[in-house]
Amino acid sequence: MRHAQLKAFHAVAVHGGFSRAAEALGLTQPAVSDHVRKLEEAYGVQLFTRAASGVSLTDMGRKLFAIAERQFEAEAQAAELLSRGRTLEEGQLTIGADAAVHILPELARFRLRHPKLSLRLVTGNSAQLLRRLEDFSIDIAVTAERPPEPSFLARKLRSDRLVAVVQRSSKLARLREIGFGELVRLPLILREEGSMTRRLLLEEAARRGLAIPAAIEIESREAAREAAAHGLGLAIMSEGELVPDGRLAVLAVPDWGTEMEEWMICLKSRSALHVIRSFFTPEAEKAKEKP
Numbered sequence: 560m561r562h563a564q565l566k567a568f569h570a571v572a573v574h575g576g577f578s579r580a581a582e583a584l585g586l587t588q589p590a591v592s593d594h595v596r597k598l599e600e601a602y603g604v605q606l607f608t609r610a611a612s613g614v615s616l617t618d619m620g621r622k623l624f625a626i627a628e629r630q631f632e633a634e635a636q637a638a639e640l641l642s643r644g645r646t647l648e649e650g651q652l653t654i655g656a657d658a659a660v661h662i663l664p665e666l667a668r669f670r671l672r673h674p675k676l677s678l679r680l681v682t683g684n685s686a687q688l689l690r691r692l693e694d695f696s697i698d699i700a701v702t703a704e705r706p707p708e709p710s711f712l713a714r715k716l717r718s719d720r721l722v723a724v725v726q727r728s729s730k731l732a733r734l735r736e737i738g739f740g741e742l743v744r745l746p747l748i749l750r751e752e753g754s755m756t757r758r759l760l761l762e763e764a765a766r767r768g769l770a771i772p773a774a775i776e777i778e779s780r781e782a783a784r785e786a787a788a789h790g791l792g793l794a795i796m797s798e799g800e801l802v803p804d805g806r807l808a809v810l811a812v813p814d815w816g817t818e819m820e821e822w823m824i825c826l827k828s829r830s831a832l833h834v835i836r837s838f839f840t841p842e843a844e845k846a847k848e849k850p
Contacts, residue, residue, distance in 0.1 A: 560598060560601065560602075561594075563594055564594045564595070564597060564598040565598070565627055565630070566584070566594075566631075567580065567584065567586075567590075567591045567594035567595050567598075568594070568595050568598055568606060568620075568623065568624075568627065569624065569627040569628070569631060570583055570584050570591070571591065571595060571607065571614065572607075572616055572620065572624045572627075575613055575614065576613050576614055577591050577592050577595075577614070595607070604617075604619050605617050605619065605620075606619060606620035606623060607620055650676055650677070650834050651676065651677040651678070651679060651834075652669075652676060652677070652678055652679070652698055652699070652834050652835070652838060653679040653680075653681065653696070653697045653698050653699075654666070654678070654679070654680050654681070654697060654698065654699045654700070654701065654838075655680075655681045655682070655683055655687075655688040655691055655692070655697040655699070655700045655701070656680060656681075656682055656688070656700070656701040656702075657682070657683065657684055657685055657688060657701065657702045657703055657754075657755070657780075657821075658682075658701075658780060658797075658799070658800045658821070659680060659682060660799065660800060660802065661701055661716055661717065661799060661800075661821045662680070662701045662716075662823075665716075665823075665838070666678060666680065669837075669838050672837075673837070676834065681697060682779075684702075684750070684751060684753040684754045684755070685702040685703050685704040685753060685754070685755045686704075686752075686753030687753060688700040688701075688702050689702065689704065689706055689824070692711075692824065692825070692826055693826070695829075698825065698829070698832075698834070698835050698838075699823060699824065699825050699835060699838060699839065700823075700824045700825070701716065701821060701822070701823050701824070702755070702821070702822060702824060703755035703756070703797075703819050703820060703821055703822070704755055704822070705820070705822045705824070706824060709827075710826065710827055710828075711824050711825065711826060711827055712824070712825050712826075712827050712830050712839070713822045713823065713824045714822065714823045714824075714839065714840075715820060715821070715822055715823075716821040716822060716823055717799055717820070717821050718818045718819070718820045718821075719797040719798040719799035719800075719818060719819050719821075720797070720798050720811070720812075720818055720819075721756065721759065721760075721795055721796070721797055721798075721812065721815060721817060721818065721819055722795075722796060722797070722798055722801070722809050722810060722811055722812060723737060723742060723793045723794070723795055723796075723809070723810040723812060724784065724787050724793065724794050724796055724801070724807045724808070724809055724810070725787055725792075725793045725794075725807065725808055725810060726787060726788055726789065726790040726806065726807065726808070727805065727806055727807055727808045728790070729790060729808070731745070731793070731808075731810065732808035732810075734810055735810065735811060736810055736811040736812065736813050737810045737811075737812060738812070738813075738814050739763065739767070739769075739812055739814050739815045740767070740769065740814075742793065742812060742815075743760075743764050743769050743770075743771050743772075744772065745792070745793055746772075746774065746775070746791070746792035746793065747760075747771065747774040747775070747792050747793055747794075747795070748774065748775050748777055748783050748786045748787055748791060748792045748793065748794040748795075749774045749775065749776045749777070749795075750776070750777065750778070750779075750780070750783060750795075751776060751777070751778045751779075755819065756795050756796065756797070756819065757795075759817050759819065760795050763815060763817060774792070775791055775792055780796065780800060783796075784796070784804070784807070787807060788804065788806040788807055793810075797818075797819035799819070799821065800819075823839065825839055
């Protein structure tokens with residue numbers, strides 16, 4: 560059974576005749592008649608009783624009409640849903656960020672433009688978020704790592720210096736800055752494997768031929784900040800991740816020029832999805848709205 564045949568049958572039943580059905584479908588009457596005839600012949604059934612006064616449904620036709628009504632109602636609902644998705648009146652956007660602070664301004668602007676969309680924000684380190692992008696559990700990632708171009712699209716959000724944070728009551732808090740060589744000899748709070756701040760610190764130490772003594776390893780930026788506030792050592796963060804905290808003092812590392820970048824990333828294969836494109840390239844969406 561072809562969809563066109565069922566659609567022709569349904570139109571004839573709704574409009575009470577082949578001529579009116581043909582007009583509604585934008586087809587010729589012979590084309591509609593042919594669809595219905597082939598449907599009846601294919602299954603050896605009679606769906607309409609034909610008379611000079613018009614057509615009426617047989618018992619089989621009434622049963623098929625009830626099924627067709629449900630199918631075409633479902634199709635209409637699906638089309639309406641997809642239309643709302645196209646205009647961003649319905650749907651969900653899931654964003655993964657290694658630091659929510661970097662993406663909150665973008666989220667706020669997007670929310671103003673599309674208040675009916677559901678937004679979900681999850682966290683993780685750079686490596687975790689790239690894996691979640693690849694398995695489609697998030698739509699967009701905001702990370703400090705820019706992945707290879709062939710599979711991903713990336714837009715740079717910002718670039719910030721790396722600094723050390725320490726408990727404000729510590730003697731080190733009296734300093735405004737600290738050299739990298741001295742920094743790595745002090746008790747450090749390291750992020751977990753996959754963290755970009757950890758990678759940059761270890762790469763710089765290796766480049767200088769410096770060994771890092773025993774350090775505390777803690778998952779998550781927030782936990783590392785709390786550990787520093789409790790005097791467990793120095794935590795390395797980017798300036799863009801700092802939040803006001805009276806328990807902490809910030810030390811610059813003037814001889815360490817490495818900066819932490821933040822990138823907005825999506826899979827190239829999914830970049831054409833309207834909800835992703837609208838968030839990833841808001842300038843293009845604004846241009847479309849101009850008369």
